[in-house]
Amino acid sequence: MPPEEKLSAKVSNAASDMASDIGSFIRSQRELAQVSVRQLAEKSGVSNPYLSQVERGLRKPSADVLNQIAKALRVSAEVLYVRAGILEPSDKSQVRDAIITDSAITERQKQILLDIYVSFAQQSESIDQDEAIDQECPTESDSNE
Secondary structure: OOHHHHHHHHHHHHHHHHHHHHHHHHHHHHHHOOOOHHHHHHHHOOOHHHHHHHHOOOOOOOHHHHHHHHHHHOOOHHHHHHHHOOOOOOOOOHHHHHHHHOOOOOHHHHHHHHHHHHHHHHHHHHHHHHHHHHHHOOOHHHHOO
16 A cells, blocks of 8 residues: 555544544533433534434534534533544643533633633743742842842
């Protein structure tokens, strides 16, 4: 098999694996929500046969379809985008992951909490950097003591 065909086969297999991964993830989220395929199809505005094919890994849904499914399941669209390979995963954070996967709050509430969390994390990082700089560069008053 020529190298081009090997590469093409690998890419095709990777795309198939990714479609299967997002499909199985959607299925597990649907089952956790105790919703049938038909109910999820109705809530998301995605056809029942198409959703079934997505769950079985036969189709790779677009970002728009993932967004509709995310809203219907009350999960973060970002999580589905990462699972589908549309977005790169961001830095791991247990707090961030807990907020994203919490089904007790709305998407808007999740986004607000994430914005606040990121703001606090950046503020803490800035303070840590300032303290590190202060330790590396003693001031004139420090050297007189």
